[in-house]
Amino acid sequence: MIIDCHTHAYPAEVVARPRAWALEHNEPHWAELVDPTDRTSIQGWSDPDSMLAAMDAADVDRAALLGWYWENESTCRWHNAAMAEWIRHAPDRFIGFAAIHPSADVREQLESSKAMGFSGVGELHLAVQGWDLDSADWQHLTDWCTRENWPINFHVTEAAGIPQPGSVATPLEWFIRIAQRAPDLKIILAHWGGGLPFFTQNPRLRPYLHNVYYDTAASPLLYEPSIFRSVIDLVGAKHVVFGSDYPLRIYPREQTSPDMQRYVHAIHDEAQLSLAETEAVMGENFARLLPPEQHK
């Protein structure tokens, strides 16, 4: 079983003219990431059928469609409605994670996402979206997700990397604070948690990180394949979840259109994992993190 825990899905109206669409909707950060004016974009696009074909080619059984970290609540709601259509198109293949925005009606956003068939929250960006970890909105979000058994996927920016155009810092202490205050919340930190796995070696921090998981999204853009072995040695295979960031072209020199197969094959060929570790990372771990109605 292979489950891709980190993909994105955008409606056709965006694909046709991403930058113009984003600027009309006051979403400058997304415009800068996916359709920059000063460099070639590595964003790819898909529709439900081309994504299902990419999944079939890579033997990926199911994929989580993550909402984007939009800067406006209205865009979050629009995106959730669009992703809900994809989920209805293939409910056994697509799992929905809702785009949620900090506001007084965060509980209503969550309830309406649940009614539309979603199973988690994310990808959130604490800085770009302006989440305040001391606010009532934040408390409502983490209480609700803990109670409903919904994992939250957070974008984490590499803590000590070469700054990428459009990247916005997400200090690692924020995630430690979240985990300390909500010990039963299932926290998925995207892009290997930006370096947080190193700190599990600190015995004073490790107890707080027991419910923190690290996804592998976009790894080929950032790291050598040896990172799989290194991070699993630091945090254990049960804390790593496979995600691709499809339809991003994570092998930009070789991919003209997005696919999942190349990355899945690279993990099998180059990550140096045992069979049991591979099965845990590629699907078993994420399946366990989903709320009970998604257990199949």
Ligand SMILES: [Zn+2]
């Ligand atoms: Zn991300």
